[in-house]
Amino acid sequence: MSEVVATKQSVSFILDGKEVTGYRGETIIQVADREGVYIPRFCYHERLSVAANCRMCLVQVNDGKKTLPACHAQISQDMVVNTQSSTTRQSQQSVMEFLLINHPLDCPICDQGGQCDLQDLAMGFGKGVSRYEDTKRVVKDEDLGPLVSADMTRCIHCTRCVRFGTEISGIPDLGALGRGEDMRILSYLKTGLNSEVSGNVIDLCPVGALTSKPHRYRGRSWSFTNHAYYSAHDCLQSHVYVHTYKNGIDGQDAVMRVVPRQCDSINQIWLSDRDRFSYLGLQHRDRLTHPMIRDGKSWRVVDWETALTLVSEKIQSVIKDHGPEQIGALISPSTSLEEGFIGQKLLHTLGCRNMDYRLHQRDTDYMDSAVHTLPQEFLSFEQLDNSQCVVLVGSYIRHEQPIAGLRLRAASLKGTRVLSINPIAHAWNFHCEEEVVVAGQDFVQFLGACVVSLANFGAIELSDRWRERLIHIDSSTQSDRFAKYLMQSDGYLLLGQYAQSHPHASAIYKLCSLISSVTQMRLVMMTPGTNSTGLHAIGYGPCHRVDSVNMSTGESSYQMIDRPKQLYLLQQVEPEIDHYDPALARAALTRAQTVVAITSFTSPEMLEYADILLPAAAWTEFSGSWVNITGEINTFQAIKPLHGQSKSAWKIYRVLANLLKCEGFTYHDISELRADIPLLSSGCLDESIDGEVDLSPPLPRQLADQVVGSELTRIGELGHYQMDTLVRRCDPLQRPADKVIAKIHPDTVRRLGFDDPGNDVVVSLKQGQNVISCPLLTDKTIAKGAVYCPVICHGDSQLSGRNDAIEILFSEDDQ
Amino acid sequence: MMIDLVSRSNALGELKNFTFNFGPQHPAAHGVLRLVVEVEGETVVQIDPHIGLLHRATEKLMESKPFNHSIGYMDRLDYVSILPNEHVYVMAIEQLLGLKVPKRAQYIRVMFDEISRILNHLLVLGSTALDMGALTPWFYTFREREILMDCYEAVSGARMHANYYCPGGVLRDLPNRMAQFEESPWRFSSEIKDLNAPRSGSLLDYIQYFTDIFPARCDEYEALLTDNRIWKQRTVGISPIDADRALALGFTGPMLRSTGYMRDLRVDQPYAVYDALDFNIALGKTGDCYDRYLVRVAEMRESNRIIQQCVDWLRRHKGPVVSDHPKVVPPTRERSKMYMEEMIHQFKHFSEGYSVPEGETYAAVEHPKGEMGVYMVSDGANKPYRVKIRAAGFPHLQALNELCRGHMLSDVVVILASMDIVFGEIDR
């Protein structure tokens, strides 16, 4: 993020007696870093702007008496830079001495000890002997929230954290107040850190002023073992290092912390809080350690053999009594390729086609018609950086893929125009060129309007079928503006969580595909979970291509719940939250004869509906492969011993297959399994994404008719710290704000015929038979005609479909 | 003829030499040596030493730890003469760092090196006699070793594994007072007073006391052994070796000097302050066990003289005992609690250690057993890239077969004892 844009005019100069070449506009430290000459620094960071306020990087230039900050001084032809001269050394020592004057003698209790830049540079460049006798400054600490702990007495005012807030995350939580001795770093509004990437200041802080609060006082960097791994909470699969500690917690190997692993194509050096802190859930009390089976109302711990034998008996009896179509499998979109493959193979062998990982989607037709074909392109952050326009369709990218949000912000700062079509006017941390806030029932219409506008501008020649369907949709000024951007620029259409879980996702997808096919915009679905792309690529799902012509179809996740089955197989999911229609899912599961859950965690609800619980390896405990949104296949090894008696899910499937006497399940280790997966053995995704998406699917005759016959639709967002079983159990990430609160636009209230009810009103929300009551806030960011009510499991009462129609019932007193 | 031979061997069975294991648990194996001895009657035909039973991968361990953590491992190499082991290791680090060691520290080091030499030779003497069935010299030598171990303890806090030298000098200065015997129901108070008399002053006084009585104590060992006909019959002419062969086998120390070859690193390449001290080197003639014994006794008397000179010097000169290089030597406890720089250096010194400039070096000292060397390669990190230890005893043990062949089983014990084998350093 250097402010100085390097031009490509080369400049040569002498660095420590060696002639080196840089480009005009580069600073000394940039060239020195490239040449392998280390210049000490605190405030300088290659991804942040230059502040030059720590003065640690002073170097002697042209034998002058006065030394220059290497992070700020630009190179010039034939200058002589000396990083080793006595003058340089002296200034480094003096700066070091000043920096340490006010530093408390905290090393022994400071979590940064051992990985602290201040220590390292004091060792390498300081004098080693102190002369300062006076009192030291003490700064009162501030509560920065549950993730980052502040010990501001240790702060050396490098302002890296401040610059991160203003430049990278775009959420300036922290700032510097005061000057000189009185300068303090604090959060302006005493609100703590609220950004979804706030943990990065821990990495940036060169001293121990900002440290990880969950990790506080729990270990030393030197005693950890460093493992390369991938984070599991979004489709980016950020590269991370997982630090484990032998005998760390209660004598067991434990994950002590997660830090980013540099990867320029994905997360650069950043990491979202979700990825950084979700490891805390691994030790949660909900963790399942033993196989358990239901014994009437109570649960009994059994051994694996008993549990799996029981499962196989149940499956056989269901097949015998009701046929294999009475089995349904719901798995997490984060399931690895190996597990997905073997699970699918087992179900196919049993004759069952009901399997799905798209729990959050109701309308999956567009994907089912494209089996073995990825219905989208891959995202390339390099292209994103250079694209002219990005359209967010139903996506709150900041929460859904925080790192992608950072990259998008970086791109927008470089000139990319961002447009958004969302049911909520989100708090973007970048400039949003055009923002359309429409409720669910108008969502498809607006996209249709864009197509109409495009057609009006002549960018697209609509076929008769399309024309027929768009006949009642008119272009608006907004859709015209959108269409102009779409026509003129190249970039991405990003389909987010809302767009995918919209009841008419197929329509949205078709329209976007249409737009994408006639413009330079590439359509990318920001899939939920970690491995949706991969699971789709290996053909996991209800539709299975038997040969090039015939397709055998089962039921999708929504259908499986809609038409209850006798036996459900759950893997790492809690349908009472994860499913599109939680209430329906819960009812179906409760009614089912048998529910087998392969899971790492239990929940009270699961203990009610499940019959057999099989403990599965959680994140960091299993080996596997994932495909991320950029099309990379990330294969990884388990780095932590299994918790309790849990087993890798693929092994559970394999033993189950053996017990069911299925052929072809002789895998002894995961490498044999991998050899069986075409995607992994070829290591290439290209083949499977070949082929055209059929753009003429059955859509309703008139898109305008798709409006759900209700005045209100729900925006049933699944919170970004709720989106999988592990994150849900990371206590520090769960904030009070995640309580159920319904929000509504004040105009909507008025339109419903009520006065603005204020903020403290408790209302009843009703979807079909399901009613809940919760406080209602009025919020102008919510689209008119929509009620924001997030998906949270709260006891017995639960709402139904996430984005379906909803009724709002004010209690009698208020009317 | 052929047929005859075959039939004879059939009649008698195949004639084979008697083979048995000497060790690894054997009273005279000096640790965990296992010798596979092949004898004809009692005459040794072949000896095959099997080593490695005490292997602790010291060199590898050193490569996995910061420099200053490994000093304690050096103690455990030759655990009979501890401080010279440390000396050679810290010397290697100092050479790589180019660190200057204060004079007083060097005198202390030399003094304790020589104390270790006496400790070592006393043990060899006692154990050689013990191996030959003379029980008493063992107790006499241990009587004196006790005094020296007290010196070890007084200065470092441990009677054996001192961990006392550090790069840049020694950890602490010599103590000004010695621990005293306490009243006990077993002794009269006058007796306690007698016992405490030599301990009433500083450590230097106590060492002085030792050097005063030690020559007479040497006479006692010699009265028991040197002229004793049984001792002489057991040692004279046992495993003689000439200088050339000894050199070829890599002998050093008393093993080499007993052949009459003059080689002593204290004179040949003086380190520390040996060039400022006056002492003689004892040489033997035939290189047999008796000469080795005589050389060692003479060396002890010379060491005693060196210690006297060191005590003398140390009494007259005060000063720092450790270099003031802040990056290598940890700060004092008081300063590290008061000042930030020192705090950081204390923290980093004990957690990460210090980085030693890239380079390689070989340091060697005249260890009581011979030339003890450390070859150290640093790649600029805080851990050595490679440490190779030249243990003096290793080449000696290699020659065991050659030295023992033709002698009797009882001589094997004597030869082994006279070689002064310690498995800590051989197996490493």
Added chain:
Amino acid sequence: MTLFTLMMVVLQIGLTLGLVLFMVLYLILAERKIMGYMQGRVGPNRVGPLGILQTLADGIKFLHKEIILPAQSDYALFMIAPMISLVCAFVVWSVVPIAPGWVLADIDAGVVFVLAITSLGSYGILLGGWSSNSKYAFFGAIRSMAQMISYEIAMGFSLVPVLMVSGSMNLTQIVLRQSGGLLHWYFLPMFPIFAVFLISAVAETNRAPFDITEGETEIVAGYQVEYSGFIFAMYFIAEYTNMIFVSTMASLFFLGGWLSPFQGTPYFSLLFSWVPGVIWLLLKVLLFLYLFIWIRATFPRYRYDQLMMIGWKVCIPVSILWIFVVSLMILGGIL
């Protein structure tokens, strides 16, 4: 033989054995204490006052210890061997007079009996070493046999002049022939023989510096390496019994047995006339025992071949030579 005489004999045997065992008990303690003193330490001093119950405690400990039978050893021989040693060590005492008439069996061929039984005792060691099925024990047994045979000869030869001079093989007679004071004892005219006898005695009892059969730093413990518990204690007791026995023999043969050294000296003989002969004998025995311990505390051990050399090349020639010298002395009437 009446019942009374039988009982008396049994009583006498019991008394003798008891006395010997008592002496063994305290010889062991004395050895440890004296050696300790000579090595600048105090020896056992914790069990009982001044440690006087130490050996008893050790004995009880041995009784409690497990007897470990080595695999593939000859169990019967392994158990019998220490018994042979112990029985032989006790049986010889039957002919030993401790005062005129105080003897269990005053037989005329006492010396022959002694020589025969002590030779038999070495079978215990041989069998023990052989049956252990251990290489070290085997070495010990071989060494022991060679040593026993060599020194039996030297010892036998060294007794010949004594028999010549005394003209009897009855031990009581041999002592009585020496009566007449210190100068009449045989050690003076037969000093080299006396020395040879002492050396042989040390060697016969496997004491330092001739303890090559045990050679604990070479062959670990020789023939007894595999023995533990009370069968080990049997060897131990036998060894110390033998030690006392050879000391008694030396006193009887060369130092006039129970005779007072002041016999025939005016005044002194009167002065010490009240001292019973047993005390004199005891004093002489203790003298030898102390010498044994003292030597052990001072000298290294000889090598096997050196030991044989001393036996064959020094002791036997000297004793043969002195047979001639003594003959000459007898011829010359000096004796």
Added chain:
Amino acid sequence: MTFIISLVIILFSVSWFIYAKSNFKTVFFTELFRGMLLTQKVAHRRKDTIQYPEEKLPRSNRFRGLLALRRYPNGEERCIGCKLCEVTCPALAITIETQPRDDGTRRTTRFDIDMFKCINCGLCEQACPVDSIVSTPEEHYVVTQRGQNIMTKDKLLALGEAIEPRLAHDRKLIHEGDG
């Protein structure tokens, strides 16, 4: 006859005398007697035996025995869980787990020293920034059951409390350069 015998004896004696004079030592075992004299002499000297346990060898106050954890005079444990001793321990004998205590200070929840691994090198004591872990003069400890080799935090603190006066005294002496 008597004459001849006397002559033989005299001749024998003379030749013996001549031989013995030149080989005095060999013949009369003088060097052996010297040795025996020495051992006899030593037997009369004062003995070097220390009557343990009633008396003990003098222990230097630098002695590095069993490790202990100290407390401040006000009863607060000194250890702040900085883990410097753990990292500096060459034998990896120390295992520490830390957590914030309720008052927000950094404290250990587990402080185990495996006495089987400890090599008594004293580095932990040198490393400790708060004089918490110390080598005590306590050299006598026995382990009779599996697991007793682990000195837990409670045991270490108890030992420190038991001998705190001596520890404080020794530290004062060392501080004054007198120890």
